[in-house]
Amino acid sequence: MNEAPSNASRQRETAEDRAPDLGPAEAEVEAAPEQLLTPLLVPADGVPQVVIDERRLVAAGRAIAAGSGPVAIDAERASGHRYGQRAYLVQLRREGSGTWLVDPIACPDLAPVAEGIGDAEWVLHAATQDLPCLAEIGLRPTRLFDTELGARLVGLPRVGLGAAVEHYLGLSLAKEHSAVDWSTRPLPEPWVRYAALDVEVLVQLRDAIDADLQAQGKQEWARQEFESLTHFEGPPVRVDPWRRTSGMHRVRKRRGVAAVRELWLARDRLAAQRDISPGRVLPDGVIVELAMRSPTSRDDIETVRELRPARRAGRVWLDALRRSDALPESQLPQLTLPAAGPPTPRAWADRDPVAAARLAAARQGLAAYGEQRIVPVENVLTPDLLRRVLWTPPKVLDEASFAAALTALGARPWQVEIAAPIIAAACLLPDSPPGTSDSQRPVGSGQDD
Numbered sequence: 001m002n003e004a005p006s007n008a009s010r011q012r013e014t015a016e017d018r019a020p021d022l023g024p025a026e027a028e029v030e031a032a033p034e035q036l037l038t039p040l041l042v043p044a045d046g047v048p049q050v051v052i053d054e055r056r057l058v059a060a061g062r063a064i065a066a067g068s069g070p071v072a073i074d075a076e077r078a079s080g081h082r083y084g085q086r087a088y089l090v091q092l093r094r095e096g097s098g099t100w101l102v103d104p105i106a107c108p109d110l111a112p113v114a115e116g117i118g119d120a121e122w123v124l125h126a127a128t129q130d131l132p133c134l135a136e137i138g139l140r141p142t143r144l145f146d147t148e149l150g151a152r153l154v155g156l157p158r159v160g161l162g163a164a165v166e167h168y169l170g171l172s173l174a175k176e177h178s179a180v181d182w183s184t185r186p187l188p189e190p191w192v193r194y195a196a197l198d199v200e201v202l203v204q205l206r207d208a209i210d211a212d213l214q215a216q217g218k219q220e221w222a223r224q225e226f227e228s229l230t231h232f233e234g235p236p237v238r239v240d241p242w243r244r245t246s247g248m249h250r251v252r253k254r255r256g257v258a259a260v261r262e263l264w265l266a267r268d269r270l271a272a273q274r275d276i277s278p279g280r281v282l283p284d285g286v287i288v289e290l291a292m293r294s295p296t297s298r299d300d301i302e303t304v305r306e307l308r309p310a311r312r313a314g315r316v317w318l319d320a321l322r323r324s325d326a327l328p329e330s331q332l333p334q335l336t337l338p339a340a341g342p343p344t345p346r347a348w349a350d351r352d353p354v355a356a357a358r359l360a361a362a363r364q365g366l367a368a369y370g371e372q373r374i375v376p377v378e379n380v381l382t383p384d385l386l387r388r389v390l391w392t393p394p395k396v397l398d399e400a401s402f403a404a405a406l407t408a409l410g411a412r413p414w415q416v417e418i419a420a421p422i423i424a425a426a427c428l429l430p431d432s433p434p435g436t437s438d439s440q441r442p443v444g445s446g447q448d449d
Contacts, residue, residue, distance in 0.1 A: 052103045085132065122141040125161045224412045245288065247285055258333055262320040263291060342387045
């Protein structure tokens with residue numbers, strides 16, 4: 001943990017030695033960031049062994065408890081290889097305790113680690129990716145710092161872990177093993193080294209970002225965002241997840257949509273049974289081809305090139321197609337689901353010109369604020385919240401009413417403080433005087449059914 005700063009410092013000293021007689025501008029060019037980067041190749045304490053038994057798991061918990069400061073945490077999944085998003089490796093590092101890599105398959109009860117962490121602050125990068133799988137194995141934060149979200153709030157143009165580490169620490173992280181099958185056992189040594197390096201300088205990165213947040217007056221913004229993440233339980237459950245089948249827009253008949261549904265559900269069951277990523281069982285494109293061509297035999301599948309990937313488990317896919325063919329018309333799914341929220345912005349001008357004008361003005365105001373404070377406008381207020389509050393606005397179009405509406409929709413206090421006055425000002429249009437109510441809006445506007 002302590003080697004990283006010295007590596008960066010040595011690299012800076014090398015750059016200064018290389019151009020001792022240059023002026024400030026020339027030296028800045030000579031010491032361009034891409035030339036200063038030091039590869040982070042080996043963990044400071046060496047490559048740790050993976051914890052695969054109860055005795056060493058208890059030792060890990062005790063060591064983490066004896067450490068000090070925040071705990072850097074990361075998890076590796078086998079996305080694209082295995083079914084679901086479970087964790088196959090957990091990495092932890094804390095000052096004074098070193099780095100620990102835990103195999104949650106060999107050690108499914110991580111209670112000793114959870115006890116060792118206690119109420120210490122977690123440091124993660126892109127927390128929403130790892131929090132659900134960590135919760136599945138009993139690890140839940142009481143407070144945290146998300147370095148990716150922090151990097152967004154301070155206005156970094158690139159917020160991936162590698163980019164943030166380069167920007168703040170002058171180090172480069174290799175990412176060649178990010179998409180490997182982490183369910184592989186035993187894990188190859190290069191993978192283990194890569195996993196350890198992912199938490200090697202995470203706390204140091206946290207401190208650098210936090211200093212920028214403080215300098216920019218954004219620490220309270222970050223605190224509220226991080227607090228909300230401690231309650232994150234994963235993305236909302238989708239209605240009809242099979243409708244996200246890639247290429248499904250080509251299916252133009254309800255019977256074909258039913259076929260996609262049955263094929264998708266059959267694939268999901270088979271993938272769960274085999275513990276394989278659904279896309280490896282049958283690609284989305286083949287599901288769509290099966291639904292459109294509706295083969296009735298193995299020979300039909302064999303003779304059509306686009307269907308040949310369905311030869312394996314062919315009976316499963318033919319049975320799914322028979323089930324969809326047997327459905328009565330009354331049970332066929334609709335081609336598309338009714339909109340669950342406001343219509344797409346491009347439809348606003350026709351359906352409600354006043355609301356469209358307000359949306360355009362509010363977008364402009366929020367974008368100007370984001371540019372002024374160097375923060376992505378979608379972090380100031382998500383586009384979805386903006387659309388919802390303006391498509392179905394409060395009866396009184398003032399700052400207090402919009403503040404209450406945004407709060408009810410889940411906006412954080414710092415977002416409400418910024419966005420409510422901007423949105424209220426956007427409603428002060430010539431054809432939309434203060435106090436315009438929903439009852440005065442054009443017929444047909446309002447929340448979609």
